[in-house]
Amino acid sequence: MGTNNTEGDVFTLSTPSGKELSFPHVKASVGPGGIDIRKLYAETELVAYDPGFGDTGSCESKITFxxxxxxxxxxxxxxxxxxxxxxxxxxxxxxxxxxxxxxxxxxxxxxxxxxxxxxxxxxxxxxxxxxxxxxxxxxxxxxxxxxxxxxxxxxxxxxxxxxxxxxxxxxxxxxxxxxxxxxxxxxxxxxxxxxxxxxxxxxxxxxxxxxxxxxxxxxxxxxxxxxxxxxxxxxxxxxxxxxxxxxxxxxxxxxxxxxxxxxxxxxxxxxxxxxxxxxxxxxxxxxxxxxxxxxxxxxxxxxxxxxxxxxxxxxxxxxxxxxxxxxxxxxxxxxxxxxxxxxxxxxxxxxxxxxxxxxxxxxxxxxxxxxxxxxxxxxxxxxxxxxxxxxxxxxxxxxxxxxxxxxxxxxxQRISRPRQIYTGAPKRDFVPVGKRG
The missing domain is CATH 1.10.580.10 (Citrate Synthase, domain 1)
Structure with missing residues (x-):
C-alpha cells in the first residue's frame, strides 16, 4: 500500500494497482484517534500486520487514558x-x-x-x-x-x-x-x-x-x-x-x-x-x-x-x-x-x-x-x-x-478473533511413512 492522507473524517489509502480505498476516522476525546480498518480484508484481501498489537486499537474505552x-x-x-x-x-x-x-x-x-x-x-x-x-x-x-x-x-x-x-x-x-x-x-x-x-x-x-x-x-x-x-x-x-x-x-x-x-x-x-x-x-x-x-x-x-x-x-x-x-x-x-x-x-x-x-x-x-x-x-x-x-x-x-x-x-460487542499472516508450508500431499526420505 502507498501513502495515506486524511480527507475530513476519512482516510484514503492507495493500492499498488492505483485503487483508492476509504476508511473512517475514529475520533478520540483526548489523545490519538484511529482508522477503522474493519473492511480492509474485504476490500483488499490483506490484513493489518502489527505484532504485539502496539499500534492497534482493539476497542473504544472511556475508563483510562x-x-x-x-x-x-x-x-x-x-x-x-x-x-x-x-x-x-x-x-x-x-x-x-x-x-x-x-x-x-x-x-x-x-x-x-x-x-x-x-x-x-x-x-x-x-x-x-x-x-x-x-x-x-x-x-x-x-x-x-x-x-x-x-x-x-x-x-x-x-x-x-x-x-x-x-x-x-x-x-x-x-x-x-x-x-x-x-x-x-x-x-x-x-x-x-x-x-x-x-x-x-x-x-x-x-x-x-x-x-x-x-x-x-x-x-x-x-x-x-x-x-x-x-x-x-x-x-x-x-x-x-x-x-x-x-x-x-x-x-x-x-x-x-x-x-x-x-x-x-x-x-x-x-x-x-x-x-x-x-x-x-x-x-x-x-x-x-x-x-x-x-x-x-x-x-x-x-x-x-x-x-x-x-x-x-x-x-x-x-x-x-x-x-x-x-x-x-x-x-x-x-x-x-x-x-x-x-x-x-x-x-x-x-x-x-x-x-x-x-x-x-x-x-x-x-x-x-x-x-x-x-x-x-x-x-x-x-x-x-x-x-x-x-x-x-x-x-x-x-x-x-x-x-x-x-x-x-x-x-x-462481538467475539475477539485476531487475524494472522501464515508463513508455513503451502498445501502438500501426505506421504506414507515408508516413502519418506
Missing part, C-alpha cells in the same frame, strides 16, 4: 496524582466502575456492599487444602478465582445488569481475602477472616498479618494509607496484556470469574506483573552504592543478564507519573517504620540519580517506572516477594472488572 510522552495517567478524566492523594481505593473503584466519583451516600452504600461480600464460602477453605504448601501464591489465587463460579452459581447471567454488578462487587471484595489466605496457607498460618469495621486496605493488611491468638493487633494507619495508595496506583492501566486477556476471554461470553482468572494468569508473567521483584533482585545484585558505576557500564555494554530493571515502560516515554508518588510513599513507610538507613533505598536513590544524568538512558527515554520503588515498600512492610504480583492482582481486579463490564455493555 495514558499519554506516555507527557507522563499523564487519567482515570475517567481524573489525574492519578489527585486521586492517589485525595481519594480512597473504594472511591477510585466506584469511579472506574461507574464513570463518576460517588457522593457520600453512594460511597457509604458501595463500601457496605464490599464489606458484605468479603467473606468466602466456607468450603473454599477445603479448596485450599488441594494445594501443596509450597505452591506459589499466584497459583493459588489463579486457581481459586477460576473456581469461584463453582461456589457462586447465582449472578452469572452477564446479560442482566444486576448480575454484572453483583459479580463485580464479589470479585473486588473477595480477591483480597483469597490473596490473604494464599499468603497464610503458604506460611502455615491460620486463615484470618475479614472484619467489617475496617477499611478496604486496612482489612487487607489485617488478614495478611493478624493472628487469632492476638486480639489486640491493630493495623498501622500510615501503612494502611500506603497500601490504599498502592492499590489506587495499580487499579487500571488501559489495554495492557492482562486487561486485553480479560477482554478477549470476556468476548466469548465466559463467566466473569473465569475472565478475571485469565487476567491473573497473564499478569503472572515476569514481563508484566513481576517487575518490582526483579528490581529487588537487581539492587541485591549491585550490593553497594560504590558498585553502581560498574553496573551501569555493564548495562550499557549489554552484557548478558544485566538489565536496568524498574526503568522504561512500553507506554511511558517520560516519567511514569505513578513513580513519583511511589517514591514519596516509600519515604513515608520507611520513616514510619523507623528504617533510616535502608540499603536498598539508598541504592535505589543513587541509581536513579546516576541513570537520569546519563545521556545513554535519557536519550532512550528510560525513566523510573512504578515498579522501581514499590518492591522496597512491600519488603519493608513485611510482605514476601512471592506475594508482590498477588498484590498487583488485588489492585488490578477493579480495572479488569470495569473493562470487562464496559465491553459487555457496548453495542455490537
Amino acid at each position: 495514558i499519554d506516555g510522552d507527557k507522563g499523564i495517567l487519567l482515570y475517567r478524566g481524573y489525574p492519578i496524582e489527585q486521586l492517589s492523594e485525595n481519594a480512597t481505593f473504594p472511591e477510585v473503584s466506584y469511579l472506574l466502575l461507574n464513570g463518576e466519583l460517588p457522593n457520600a451516600e453512594q460511597l457509604e452504600t458501595f463500601n457496605g456492599d464490599l464489606r458484605k461480600h468479603t467473606m468466602l464460602h466456607e468450603q473454599i477453605r477445603n479448596f485450599f487444602n488441594g494445594f501443596r504448601r509450597d505452591a506459589h501464591p499466584m497459583a493459588m489465587l489463579c486457581g481459586t478465582v477460576g473456581a469461584l463460579s463453582a461456589f457462586y452459581h447465582d449472578g452469572l447471567d452477564i446479560t442482566k445488569p444486576e448480575d454484572r454488578e453483583l459479580s463485580a462487587i464479589r470479585l473486588i471484595a473477595k480477591i483480597p481475602t483469597i490473596a490473604a489466605w494464599a499468603h497464610s496457607y503458604s506460611q502455615g498460618s491460620p486463615f484470618v477472616y475479614p472484619r467489617n469495621d475496617l477499611g478496604f486496605a486496612e482489612n487487607f493488611l489485617y488478614m495478611l498479618f493478624a493472628l487469632p491468638s492476638d486480639p489486640t493487633y491493630k493495623v498501622n494507619p500510615i501503612l494502611a494509607r500506603a497500601m490504599d495508595r498502592i492499590l489506587t496506583l495499580h487499579a487500571d492501566h488501559e489495554q495492557n496484556a492482562s486487561t486485553s486477556t480479560v477482554r478477549l476471554a470476556g468476548s466469548t461470553g465466559a463467566n466473569p470469574f473465569a475472565c478475571i482468572a485469565s487476567g491473573i494468569a497473564a499478569l503472572w508473567g515476569p514481563a508484566h506483573g513481576g517487575a518490582n521483584e526483579a528490581v529487588l533482585k537487581m539492587l541485591a545484585q549491585i550490593g553497594d552504592v560504590k558498585n553502581i558505576p560498574a553496573f551501569i557500564q555493564k548495562v550499557k555494554n549489554k552484557e548478558d543478564g544485566v538489565k536496568l530493571m524498574g526503568f522504561g515502560h512500553r507506554v511511558y516515554k517520560n516519567f511514569d507519573p505513578r513513580a513519583k508518588i511511589m517514591q514519596q510513599t516509600c519515604k513515608e513507610v520507611l520513616g514510619e517504620l523507623g528504617i533510616k538507613d535502608e540499603p536498598l533505598l539508598e541504592l535505589a536513590v543513587e541509581l536513579e540519580r546516576i541513570a537520569l544524568e546519563d545521556d545513554y538512558f535519557v536519550s532512550r527515554k528510560l525513566y523510573p517506572n512504578v515498579d522501581f520503588y514499590s518492591g522496597i515498600i512491600l519488603k519493608a512492610m513485611g510482605i514476601p516477594t512471592s506475594m508482590f504480583t498477588v498484590l498487583f492482582a488485588v489492585a488490578r481486579t477493579v480495572g479488569w472488572v470495569s473493562q470487562w463490564k464496559e465491553m459487555i455493555e457496548q453495542p455490537g
